[in-house]
Amino acid sequence: MQHLANLTELMVAGEAAAIAVDRLSHVYAGTNGGVAALADITLSVGKGRFVVIVGPSGCGKTSLLMMLAGLRQPSQGSILCLGRPIPKPDPQRVGVIFQEASLFPWLSTLDNIEFPLSLRGVPRHERRRRSEAMLQLVGLDGFGERYPHELSGGMKQRVSIARGLVQDPPLLLMDEPFAALDEQTRMTMGHELLRIWSTTSKTVLFITHSLTEAVYLADEVLVMSARPGRLIDHIEVTLPRPRSYEMMATEQFGRLRDRIWQQIRKTP
Protein backbone atom coordinates (compact mmCIF):
# COMPACT_ATOMS: atom_id res chain seq x y z
CA MET A 1 0.00 0.00 0.00
CA GLN A 2 1.22 3.49 -0.70
CA HIS A 3 0.94 6.11 2.00
CA LEU A 4 0.52 9.46 0.29
CA ALA A 5 1.25 12.63 2.24
CA ASN A 6 -1.03 15.13 0.61
CA LEU A 7 -3.63 15.74 -2.01
CA THR A 8 -1.16 16.85 -4.67
CA GLU A 9 0.68 13.59 -4.47
CA LEU A 10 -2.66 11.90 -4.54
CA MET A 11 -3.68 13.67 -7.71
CA VAL A 12 -0.38 12.90 -9.37
CA ALA A 13 -0.78 9.29 -8.43
CA GLY A 14 -4.41 9.62 -9.45
CA GLU A 15 -3.35 10.33 -13.00
CA ALA A 16 -2.03 6.84 -13.27
CA ALA A 17 -4.54 5.14 -11.04
CA ALA A 18 -8.14 4.35 -11.77
CA ILE A 19 -8.99 4.76 -8.09
CA ALA A 20 -7.03 6.68 -5.50
CA VAL A 21 -8.28 6.80 -1.93
CA ASP A 22 -6.44 8.79 0.70
CA ARG A 23 -6.96 8.44 4.44
CA LEU A 24 -10.64 7.82 4.11
CA SER A 25 -12.66 7.47 7.29
CA HIS A 26 -16.34 7.41 7.84
CA VAL A 27 -18.55 7.65 10.86
CA TYR A 28 -22.28 7.13 10.64
CA ALA A 29 -24.17 9.59 12.81
CA GLY A 30 -26.17 8.10 15.64
CA THR A 31 -26.52 7.90 19.40
CA ASN A 32 -23.37 7.50 21.51
CA GLY A 33 -21.16 9.34 19.07
CA GLY A 34 -22.12 7.33 16.03
CA VAL A 35 -20.71 4.22 14.41
CA ALA A 36 -17.23 4.21 12.91
CA ALA A 37 -17.54 2.32 9.67
CA LEU A 38 -14.19 2.90 8.02
CA ALA A 39 -10.86 3.88 9.52
CA ASP A 40 -8.06 5.52 7.59
CA ILE A 41 -8.27 3.68 4.31
CA THR A 42 -5.62 4.44 1.73
CA LEU A 43 -5.46 2.49 -1.51
CA SER A 44 -4.92 2.82 -5.20
CA VAL A 45 -6.13 0.69 -8.06
CA GLY A 46 -4.25 0.69 -11.35
CA LYS A 47 -6.06 1.06 -14.64
CA GLY A 48 -7.28 -2.13 -16.20
CA ARG A 49 -6.82 -4.14 -13.05
CA PHE A 50 -9.32 -6.47 -11.44
CA VAL A 51 -9.14 -5.79 -7.73
CA VAL A 52 -11.18 -7.63 -5.14
CA ILE A 53 -11.96 -6.45 -1.63
CA VAL A 54 -12.60 -9.21 0.87
CA GLY A 55 -13.68 -8.77 4.45
CA PRO A 56 -16.05 -9.96 7.17
CA SER A 57 -19.67 -8.82 7.34
CA GLY A 58 -20.19 -5.27 8.47
CA CYS A 59 -16.60 -4.24 7.84
CA GLY A 60 -17.63 -1.28 5.73
CA LYS A 61 -16.91 -2.62 2.26
CA THR A 62 -20.32 -1.56 0.97
CA SER A 63 -19.91 1.90 2.52
CA LEU A 64 -16.60 2.23 0.75
CA LEU A 65 -18.18 1.25 -2.53
CA MET A 66 -21.03 3.72 -2.07
CA MET A 67 -18.48 6.48 -1.63
CA LEU A 68 -16.52 5.40 -4.68
CA ALA A 69 -19.79 5.51 -6.60
CA GLY A 70 -20.59 9.04 -5.47
CA LEU A 71 -23.68 7.89 -3.58
CA ARG A 72 -22.31 8.99 -0.24
CA GLN A 73 -19.66 11.37 0.98
CA PRO A 74 -17.02 10.30 3.51
CA SER A 75 -16.63 12.12 6.81
CA GLN A 76 -12.91 12.38 6.20
CA GLY A 77 -10.39 11.79 3.48
CA SER A 78 -10.59 12.00 -0.29
CA ILE A 79 -11.45 9.88 -3.25
CA LEU A 80 -10.39 10.25 -6.84
CA CYS A 81 -11.89 8.13 -9.61
CA LEU A 82 -9.94 8.42 -12.83
CA GLY A 83 -8.20 11.47 -11.49
CA ARG A 84 -11.28 13.43 -10.44
CA PRO A 85 -13.40 13.61 -7.30
CA ILE A 86 -16.85 12.04 -7.40
CA PRO A 87 -19.32 14.17 -5.42
CA LYS A 88 -22.35 12.59 -7.09
CA PRO A 89 -23.02 9.52 -9.23
CA ASP A 90 -21.40 9.65 -12.66
CA PRO A 91 -22.56 6.56 -14.54
CA GLN A 92 -20.52 7.35 -17.60
CA ARG A 93 -17.38 7.24 -15.53
CA VAL A 94 -18.25 4.74 -12.82
CA GLY A 95 -20.71 1.88 -13.37
CA VAL A 96 -22.24 0.32 -10.26
CA ILE A 97 -23.64 -3.18 -9.86
CA PHE A 98 -25.31 -4.11 -6.61
CA GLN A 99 -26.04 -7.40 -4.94
CA GLU A 100 -29.72 -6.95 -5.77
CA ALA A 101 -30.19 -6.75 -9.51
CA SER A 102 -33.04 -4.28 -8.90
CA LEU A 103 -34.39 -4.51 -12.38
CA PHE A 104 -37.55 -2.47 -12.84
CA PRO A 105 -40.35 -5.01 -13.12
CA TRP A 106 -42.46 -2.81 -15.38
CA LEU A 107 -39.76 -2.70 -18.05
CA SER A 108 -38.60 -5.41 -20.40
CA THR A 109 -35.00 -6.63 -20.30
CA LEU A 110 -33.89 -4.33 -23.11
CA ASP A 111 -35.75 -1.37 -21.62
CA ASN A 112 -34.02 -2.04 -18.32
CA ILE A 113 -30.60 -2.14 -19.95
CA GLU A 114 -31.13 1.12 -21.81
CA PHE A 115 -32.70 2.90 -18.83
CA PRO A 116 -29.54 4.90 -18.00
CA LEU A 117 -29.35 6.01 -21.62
CA SER A 118 -32.97 7.13 -21.64
CA LEU A 119 -32.31 9.18 -18.49
CA ARG A 120 -29.77 11.08 -20.53
CA GLY A 121 -32.07 11.53 -23.50
CA VAL A 122 -30.16 9.33 -25.92
CA PRO A 123 -32.36 8.78 -29.02
CA ARG A 124 -34.33 5.58 -29.31
CA HIS A 125 -32.56 3.72 -32.08
CA GLU A 126 -29.16 4.49 -30.60
CA ARG A 127 -30.33 3.23 -27.20
CA ARG A 128 -31.66 0.06 -28.79
CA ARG A 129 -28.44 -0.55 -30.69
CA ARG A 130 -26.34 -0.27 -27.56
CA SER A 131 -28.64 -2.26 -25.33
CA GLU A 132 -28.80 -5.08 -27.85
CA ALA A 133 -25.01 -5.12 -28.06
CA MET A 134 -24.88 -5.42 -24.26
CA LEU A 135 -27.49 -8.17 -24.29
CA GLN A 136 -25.28 -10.15 -26.64
CA LEU A 137 -22.20 -9.45 -24.55
CA VAL A 138 -23.73 -10.95 -21.41
CA GLY A 139 -25.01 -13.94 -23.32
CA LEU A 140 -28.74 -13.25 -23.16
CA ASP A 141 -29.43 -12.93 -26.86
CA GLY A 142 -33.13 -13.49 -27.52
CA PHE A 143 -34.30 -12.58 -24.03
CA GLY A 144 -34.67 -8.89 -24.79
CA GLU A 145 -38.45 -8.78 -24.62
CA ARG A 146 -38.75 -10.84 -21.45
CA TYR A 147 -39.74 -9.23 -18.20
CA PRO A 148 -37.65 -9.57 -15.03
CA HIS A 149 -40.11 -11.91 -13.35
CA GLU A 150 -39.50 -14.37 -16.18
CA LEU A 151 -35.75 -14.47 -15.55
CA SER A 152 -33.74 -16.55 -13.12
CA GLY A 153 -31.45 -14.95 -10.54
CA GLY A 154 -28.37 -15.43 -12.64
CA MET A 155 -30.05 -13.98 -15.70
CA LYS A 156 -31.20 -10.96 -13.75
CA GLN A 157 -27.65 -10.29 -12.61
CA ARG A 158 -26.47 -10.55 -16.20
CA VAL A 159 -29.01 -7.90 -17.13
CA SER A 160 -27.83 -5.79 -14.21
CA ILE A 161 -24.26 -6.11 -15.50
CA ALA A 162 -25.38 -5.20 -19.00
CA ARG A 163 -27.11 -2.14 -17.59
CA GLY A 164 -23.96 -1.11 -15.74
CA LEU A 165 -21.87 -1.53 -18.88
CA VAL A 166 -24.21 0.12 -21.38
CA GLN A 167 -22.61 3.54 -20.99
CA ASP A 168 -19.15 2.01 -21.32
CA PRO A 169 -17.72 3.38 -18.07
CA PRO A 170 -13.99 2.79 -17.66
CA LEU A 171 -14.47 1.88 -14.02
CA LEU A 172 -16.85 -0.76 -12.69
CA LEU A 173 -17.81 -1.24 -9.05
CA MET A 174 -19.48 -4.48 -8.06
CA ASP A 175 -20.89 -5.10 -4.60
CA GLU A 176 -21.18 -8.85 -4.02
CA PRO A 177 -23.14 -9.24 -7.25
CA PHE A 178 -23.25 -13.02 -7.03
CA ALA A 179 -23.97 -13.36 -3.32
CA ALA A 180 -27.64 -14.14 -3.83
CA LEU A 181 -26.96 -16.92 -6.33
CA ASP A 182 -26.38 -20.59 -5.71
CA GLU A 183 -22.83 -21.89 -5.81
CA GLN A 184 -22.92 -23.36 -9.29
CA THR A 185 -24.39 -20.23 -10.77
CA ARG A 186 -21.78 -18.19 -8.92
CA MET A 187 -18.98 -20.13 -10.52
CA THR A 188 -20.49 -19.78 -13.97
CA MET A 189 -21.14 -16.09 -13.50
CA GLY A 190 -17.63 -15.46 -12.21
CA HIS A 191 -16.20 -17.13 -15.26
CA GLU A 192 -18.54 -15.15 -17.50
CA LEU A 193 -17.55 -11.92 -15.82
CA LEU A 194 -13.89 -12.59 -16.49
CA ARG A 195 -14.72 -13.31 -20.11
CA ILE A 196 -16.60 -10.03 -20.47
CA TRP A 197 -13.87 -8.11 -18.68
CA SER A 198 -11.15 -9.57 -20.86
CA THR A 199 -12.81 -8.11 -23.96
CA THR A 200 -12.58 -4.60 -22.50
CA SER A 201 -9.88 -2.60 -20.79
CA LYS A 202 -12.02 -1.65 -17.82
CA THR A 203 -10.95 -1.43 -14.22
CA VAL A 204 -13.03 -3.52 -11.86
CA LEU A 205 -13.39 -3.23 -8.12
CA PHE A 206 -15.24 -6.27 -6.86
CA ILE A 207 -16.45 -6.89 -3.32
CA THR A 208 -17.09 -10.35 -1.99
CA HIS A 209 -17.30 -12.49 1.10
CA SER A 210 -16.05 -15.53 -0.70
CA LEU A 211 -12.33 -16.24 -0.45
CA THR A 212 -12.47 -18.61 -3.39
CA GLU A 213 -14.19 -16.06 -5.57
CA ALA A 214 -11.64 -13.45 -4.55
CA VAL A 215 -8.62 -15.50 -5.53
CA TYR A 216 -10.26 -16.82 -8.68
CA LEU A 217 -11.22 -13.43 -10.07
CA ALA A 218 -8.55 -11.02 -8.84
CA ASP A 219 -5.27 -9.54 -9.92
CA GLU A 220 -4.97 -8.13 -6.41
CA VAL A 221 -6.89 -8.88 -3.26
CA LEU A 222 -7.32 -6.22 -0.58
CA VAL A 223 -8.22 -7.63 2.80
CA MET A 224 -10.29 -5.55 5.19
CA SER A 225 -10.61 -5.98 8.92
CA ALA A 226 -13.84 -6.07 10.89
CA ARG A 227 -15.54 -2.79 11.75
CA PRO A 228 -14.18 -0.16 11.72
CA GLY A 229 -12.76 -1.43 8.46
CA ARG A 230 -9.13 -0.88 7.66
CA LEU A 231 -6.93 -2.50 5.05
CA ILE A 232 -4.83 -5.17 6.65
CA ASP A 233 -3.31 -6.95 3.69
CA HIS A 234 -2.65 -6.61 0.00
CA ILE A 235 -2.09 -9.79 -1.98
CA GLU A 236 -0.93 -10.13 -5.56
CA VAL A 237 -2.58 -13.05 -7.32
CA THR A 238 -0.07 -14.23 -9.85
CA LEU A 239 -2.15 -17.04 -11.32
CA PRO A 240 -2.05 -16.88 -15.10
CA ARG A 241 -4.95 -15.59 -17.19
CA PRO A 242 -7.30 -16.71 -18.53
CA ARG A 243 -8.27 -18.35 -15.26
CA SER A 244 -9.70 -21.84 -15.33
CA TYR A 245 -11.62 -23.98 -12.87
CA GLU A 246 -8.67 -26.37 -12.64
CA MET A 247 -6.57 -23.66 -11.04
CA MET A 248 -8.79 -23.87 -7.99
CA ALA A 249 -7.30 -27.24 -7.17
CA THR A 250 -3.67 -26.07 -7.30
CA GLU A 251 -1.52 -25.61 -4.23
CA GLN A 252 -0.86 -21.98 -5.13
CA PHE A 253 -4.57 -21.27 -5.08
CA GLY A 254 -4.93 -22.93 -1.71
CA ARG A 255 -2.03 -20.96 -0.24
CA LEU A 256 -3.49 -17.67 -1.40
CA ARG A 257 -6.88 -18.53 0.06
CA ASP A 258 -5.30 -19.58 3.27
CA ARG A 259 -3.32 -16.38 3.58
CA ILE A 260 -6.49 -14.31 3.23
CA TRP A 261 -8.32 -16.42 5.77
CA GLN A 262 -5.50 -16.15 8.29
CA GLN A 263 -5.54 -12.38 7.98
CA ILE A 264 -9.28 -12.15 8.47
CA ARG A 265 -9.26 -14.55 11.38
CA LYS A 266 -6.67 -12.51 13.21
CA THR A 267 -8.75 -9.35 13.42
CA PRO A 268 -10.82 -8.96 16.58
Added chain:
Amino acid sequence: MSWPAPATVRWLLLGLLLVLWEVLPLTGLLPELFLPALSKTLGVLYTDRQIYLAALLVTLYEVAFSMLIACGLGILVGALVGGTALLRDLLLPVFSCLYAVPIVILYPIFTAWFGIGSSSKIAFAGVYGFFPVMLSTAAGIRSIDPQFLLAARSMGATLSQQVLRVIIPASLPTVFAGLRLGGALTIIGVVVSEMLTASAGIGYLVTLNRTILDSPRVFAGILAILVLSIAYDKLARALENRMVVWQSAGRQPRSTPRLGATAMPAPAAA
Protein backbone atom coordinates in the same frame (compact mmCIF):
# COMPACT_ATOMS: atom_id res chain seq x y z
CA MET B 1 -68.15 -37.46 -15.38
CA SER B 2 -65.98 -34.36 -15.36
CA TRP B 3 -67.06 -31.00 -14.06
CA PRO B 4 -67.77 -28.24 -16.58
CA ALA B 5 -65.50 -25.22 -16.66
CA PRO B 6 -65.92 -22.76 -13.75
CA ALA B 7 -67.04 -20.02 -16.08
CA THR B 8 -69.86 -22.18 -17.41
CA VAL B 9 -70.94 -23.05 -13.89
CA ARG B 10 -71.03 -19.35 -13.00
CA TRP B 11 -73.26 -18.52 -15.96
CA LEU B 12 -75.53 -21.44 -15.11
CA LEU B 13 -75.86 -20.22 -11.53
CA LEU B 14 -76.69 -16.74 -12.74
CA GLY B 15 -79.30 -18.16 -15.08
CA LEU B 16 -80.73 -20.18 -12.22
CA LEU B 17 -81.04 -17.11 -10.03
CA LEU B 18 -82.81 -15.20 -12.78
CA VAL B 19 -85.20 -18.07 -13.28
CA LEU B 20 -85.92 -18.20 -9.56
CA TRP B 21 -86.45 -14.45 -9.55
CA GLU B 22 -89.16 -14.96 -12.14
CA VAL B 23 -90.73 -18.15 -10.86
CA LEU B 24 -90.81 -17.73 -7.09
CA PRO B 25 -92.98 -14.59 -7.02
CA LEU B 26 -95.25 -15.79 -9.84
CA THR B 27 -96.01 -19.07 -8.08
CA GLY B 28 -96.77 -17.19 -4.89
CA LEU B 29 -93.94 -18.82 -2.93
CA LEU B 30 -92.69 -15.31 -2.23
CA PRO B 31 -95.08 -12.39 -1.88
CA GLU B 32 -94.89 -9.91 -4.76
CA LEU B 33 -94.31 -7.17 -2.23
CA PHE B 34 -91.03 -8.76 -1.15
CA LEU B 35 -89.81 -9.82 -4.57
CA PRO B 36 -91.62 -8.67 -7.70
CA ALA B 37 -91.18 -10.95 -10.69
CA LEU B 38 -88.25 -10.21 -12.96
CA SER B 39 -90.56 -9.66 -15.92
CA LYS B 40 -92.59 -7.09 -14.00
CA THR B 41 -89.43 -5.29 -12.90
CA LEU B 42 -88.04 -5.13 -16.40
CA GLY B 43 -91.42 -4.09 -17.75
CA VAL B 44 -91.67 -1.19 -15.36
CA LEU B 45 -88.09 -0.21 -16.16
CA TYR B 46 -89.04 -0.06 -19.80
CA THR B 47 -92.28 1.90 -19.44
CA ASP B 48 -90.67 4.41 -17.10
CA ARG B 49 -87.40 4.49 -18.98
CA GLN B 50 -87.39 8.26 -19.39
CA ILE B 51 -87.65 8.73 -15.66
CA TYR B 52 -84.98 6.17 -14.90
CA LEU B 53 -82.66 7.54 -17.55
CA ALA B 54 -82.96 11.06 -16.19
CA ALA B 55 -82.32 9.78 -12.68
CA LEU B 56 -79.34 7.74 -13.86
CA LEU B 57 -77.84 10.80 -15.49
CA VAL B 58 -78.11 12.74 -12.26
CA THR B 59 -76.52 9.90 -10.34
CA LEU B 60 -73.75 9.52 -12.90
CA TYR B 61 -73.06 13.23 -12.82
CA GLU B 62 -72.68 13.11 -9.05
CA VAL B 63 -70.57 9.95 -9.21
CA ALA B 64 -68.24 11.48 -11.80
CA PHE B 65 -67.52 14.57 -9.76
CA SER B 66 -67.12 12.75 -6.49
CA MET B 67 -64.77 10.28 -8.16
CA LEU B 68 -62.68 13.19 -9.37
CA ILE B 69 -62.44 14.50 -5.84
CA ALA B 70 -61.86 11.12 -4.22
CA CYS B 71 -59.25 9.95 -6.72
CA GLY B 72 -57.51 13.23 -7.36
CA LEU B 73 -57.30 14.33 -3.77
CA GLY B 74 -56.69 10.78 -2.61
CA ILE B 75 -53.64 10.33 -4.83
CA LEU B 76 -52.26 13.75 -3.99
CA VAL B 77 -52.61 13.44 -0.24
CA GLY B 78 -51.61 9.78 -0.32
CA ALA B 79 -48.43 10.62 -2.21
CA LEU B 80 -47.54 13.38 0.23
CA VAL B 81 -48.29 11.32 3.30
CA GLY B 82 -46.61 8.20 1.95
CA GLY B 83 -43.55 9.97 0.69
CA THR B 84 -42.74 12.27 3.58
CA ALA B 85 -41.70 10.70 6.85
CA LEU B 86 -42.95 13.66 8.86
CA LEU B 87 -46.44 13.74 7.39
CA ARG B 88 -46.63 9.99 7.46
CA ASP B 89 -45.94 9.70 11.17
CA LEU B 90 -48.30 12.56 11.93
CA LEU B 91 -51.25 11.81 9.69
CA LEU B 92 -51.33 8.15 8.75
CA PRO B 93 -52.60 6.92 12.13
CA VAL B 94 -55.28 9.60 12.05
CA PHE B 95 -56.49 8.67 8.60
CA SER B 96 -56.43 4.96 9.34
CA CYS B 97 -58.68 5.52 12.33
CA LEU B 98 -61.08 7.72 10.42
CA TYR B 99 -61.38 5.05 7.77
CA ALA B 100 -62.95 2.74 10.34
CA VAL B 101 -65.70 5.21 11.21
CA PRO B 102 -69.00 4.68 9.38
CA ILE B 103 -68.91 7.94 7.50
CA VAL B 104 -72.58 7.64 6.61
CA ILE B 105 -73.38 8.86 10.08
CA LEU B 106 -71.81 12.18 9.16
CA TYR B 107 -74.07 12.76 6.17
CA PRO B 108 -76.41 15.15 8.03
CA ILE B 109 -73.39 17.44 8.51
CA PHE B 110 -72.92 17.55 4.76
CA THR B 111 -76.53 18.51 4.21
CA ALA B 112 -76.21 21.23 6.79
CA TRP B 113 -73.09 22.57 5.04
CA PHE B 114 -73.99 22.00 1.39
CA GLY B 115 -77.77 21.85 1.31
CA ILE B 116 -79.80 18.96 -0.02
CA GLY B 117 -78.85 19.28 -3.68
CA SER B 118 -76.11 17.57 -5.63
CA SER B 119 -73.24 19.36 -3.89
CA SER B 120 -73.76 17.60 -0.58
CA LYS B 121 -73.84 14.24 -2.32
CA ILE B 122 -70.70 14.97 -4.28
CA ALA B 123 -68.90 16.19 -1.19
CA PHE B 124 -70.03 13.26 0.90
CA ALA B 125 -69.28 10.58 -1.68
CA GLY B 126 -65.97 12.31 -2.42
CA VAL B 127 -64.92 11.98 1.19
CA TYR B 128 -66.24 8.42 1.31
CA GLY B 129 -64.12 7.33 -1.61
CA PHE B 130 -61.12 9.45 -0.62
CA PHE B 131 -59.92 7.20 2.17
CA PRO B 132 -59.15 3.94 0.34
CA VAL B 133 -57.47 5.86 -2.48
CA MET B 134 -55.35 7.88 -0.08
CA LEU B 135 -54.42 4.93 2.09
CA SER B 136 -53.49 2.65 -0.79
CA THR B 137 -51.47 5.40 -2.50
CA ALA B 138 -49.56 5.97 0.70
CA ALA B 139 -49.04 2.23 1.12
CA GLY B 140 -47.96 1.88 -2.48
CA ILE B 141 -45.32 4.53 -2.14
CA ARG B 142 -44.05 3.27 1.19
CA SER B 143 -43.66 -0.27 -0.06
CA ILE B 144 -41.43 0.61 -2.97
CA ASP B 145 -38.19 -1.34 -2.75
CA PRO B 146 -35.56 1.25 -1.72
CA GLN B 147 -33.06 -0.62 -3.89
CA PHE B 148 -34.92 0.72 -6.92
CA LEU B 149 -34.15 4.26 -5.92
CA LEU B 150 -30.56 3.39 -5.08
CA ALA B 151 -30.14 1.82 -8.50
CA ALA B 152 -31.76 4.83 -10.16
CA ARG B 153 -29.49 7.23 -8.30
CA SER B 154 -26.42 5.25 -9.24
CA MET B 155 -27.54 5.54 -12.87
CA GLY B 156 -27.60 9.31 -12.53
CA ALA B 157 -31.35 9.90 -12.14
CA THR B 158 -32.31 13.38 -10.92
CA LEU B 159 -34.96 13.76 -8.25
CA SER B 160 -37.75 14.40 -10.74
CA GLN B 161 -36.61 11.42 -12.80
CA GLN B 162 -36.71 9.27 -9.69
CA VAL B 163 -40.30 10.36 -9.07
CA LEU B 164 -41.56 10.11 -12.65
CA ARG B 165 -39.59 7.12 -13.88
CA VAL B 166 -39.38 4.98 -10.75
CA ILE B 167 -41.73 5.94 -7.93
CA ILE B 168 -44.84 6.42 -10.04
CA PRO B 169 -44.54 3.22 -12.11
CA ALA B 170 -43.60 1.20 -9.04
CA SER B 171 -46.61 2.34 -7.01
CA LEU B 172 -49.12 2.21 -9.87
CA PRO B 173 -50.56 -1.27 -9.19
CA THR B 174 -51.40 -0.46 -5.60
CA VAL B 175 -52.80 2.92 -6.57
CA PHE B 176 -55.05 1.34 -9.18
CA ALA B 177 -56.36 -1.18 -6.67
CA GLY B 178 -57.18 1.74 -4.41
CA LEU B 179 -58.89 3.60 -7.25
CA ARG B 180 -61.06 0.61 -7.97
CA LEU B 181 -62.18 0.42 -4.36
CA GLY B 182 -62.49 4.17 -3.97
CA GLY B 183 -64.59 4.47 -7.09
CA ALA B 184 -66.91 1.74 -5.87
CA LEU B 185 -67.31 3.59 -2.60
CA THR B 186 -68.18 6.85 -4.33
CA ILE B 187 -71.01 5.05 -6.12
CA ILE B 188 -72.23 3.72 -2.78
CA GLY B 189 -71.84 7.14 -1.22
CA VAL B 190 -73.85 8.87 -3.94
CA VAL B 191 -76.66 6.32 -3.91
CA VAL B 192 -76.94 6.25 -0.13
CA SER B 193 -76.99 10.02 0.16
CA GLU B 194 -79.62 10.19 -2.58
CA MET B 195 -81.68 7.77 -0.56
CA LEU B 196 -81.39 9.87 2.58
CA THR B 197 -82.22 13.30 1.24
CA ALA B 198 -82.75 14.10 -2.39
CA SER B 199 -85.03 15.21 -5.12
CA ALA B 200 -83.28 13.48 -7.98
CA GLY B 201 -81.20 10.45 -8.81
CA ILE B 202 -81.66 6.70 -8.67
CA GLY B 203 -81.37 6.55 -4.90
CA TYR B 204 -84.16 9.08 -4.64
CA LEU B 205 -86.35 7.00 -6.94
CA VAL B 206 -85.74 3.92 -4.84
CA THR B 207 -86.71 5.73 -1.65
CA LEU B 208 -89.73 7.37 -3.25
CA ASN B 209 -91.09 4.09 -4.56
CA ARG B 210 -90.32 2.35 -1.31
CA THR B 211 -92.53 4.72 0.63
CA ILE B 212 -95.45 4.03 -1.68
CA LEU B 213 -94.71 0.30 -1.60
CA ASP B 214 -94.18 0.10 -5.37
CA SER B 215 -91.91 -2.94 -5.34
CA PRO B 216 -91.36 -3.35 -9.08
CA ARG B 217 -90.14 0.23 -9.32
CA VAL B 218 -87.94 -0.20 -6.26
CA PHE B 219 -86.32 -3.27 -7.78
CA ALA B 220 -85.97 -1.53 -11.11
CA GLY B 221 -83.90 1.11 -9.37
CA ILE B 222 -81.86 -1.53 -7.59
CA LEU B 223 -81.23 -3.25 -10.90
CA ALA B 224 -80.02 0.00 -12.44
CA ILE B 225 -77.54 0.57 -9.64
CA LEU B 226 -76.42 -3.03 -9.80
CA VAL B 227 -75.63 -2.69 -13.48
CA LEU B 228 -73.78 0.58 -12.87
CA SER B 229 -71.64 -0.93 -10.11
CA ILE B 230 -70.79 -4.03 -12.05
CA ALA B 231 -69.93 -2.03 -15.15
CA TYR B 232 -67.61 0.18 -13.11
CA ASP B 233 -65.94 -2.81 -11.45
CA LYS B 234 -65.32 -4.51 -14.79
CA LEU B 235 -63.86 -1.34 -16.26
CA ALA B 236 -61.61 -0.76 -13.27
CA ARG B 237 -60.38 -4.35 -13.30
CA ALA B 238 -59.68 -4.21 -17.01
CA LEU B 239 -57.52 -1.14 -16.46
CA GLU B 240 -55.78 -2.81 -13.53
CA ASN B 241 -55.10 -5.96 -15.51
CA ARG B 242 -53.11 -4.01 -18.05
CA MET B 243 -50.52 -3.74 -15.31
CA VAL B 244 -50.74 -7.28 -13.98
CA VAL B 245 -47.60 -8.33 -15.81
CA TRP B 246 -45.49 -6.91 -13.05
CA GLN B 247 -48.05 -6.49 -10.33
CA SER B 248 -46.99 -9.44 -8.23
CA ALA B 249 -43.37 -9.20 -9.22
CA GLY B 250 -43.09 -5.58 -8.19
CA ARG B 251 -42.86 -6.38 -4.49
CA GLN B 252 -40.59 -9.40 -4.74
CA PRO B 253 -37.65 -8.69 -6.98
CA ARG B 254 -36.45 -12.26 -6.57
CA SER B 255 -39.68 -14.05 -7.35
CA THR B 256 -39.29 -17.29 -9.21
CA PRO B 257 -40.43 -17.39 -12.83
CA ARG B 258 -44.16 -17.99 -13.18
CA LEU B 259 -45.33 -21.47 -14.01
CA GLY B 260 -45.83 -21.59 -17.72
CA ALA B 261 -43.10 -19.07 -18.47
CA THR B 262 -40.88 -20.64 -21.06
CA ALA B 263 -37.67 -18.98 -20.07
CA MET B 264 -36.14 -21.75 -17.95
CA PRO B 265 -32.43 -21.47 -18.68
CA ALA B 266 -30.21 -24.34 -19.80
CA PRO B 267 -27.81 -25.43 -17.04
CA ALA B 268 -24.80 -23.76 -18.64
CA ALA B 269 -26.48 -20.40 -19.13
CA ALA B 270 -27.25 -19.23 -15.59
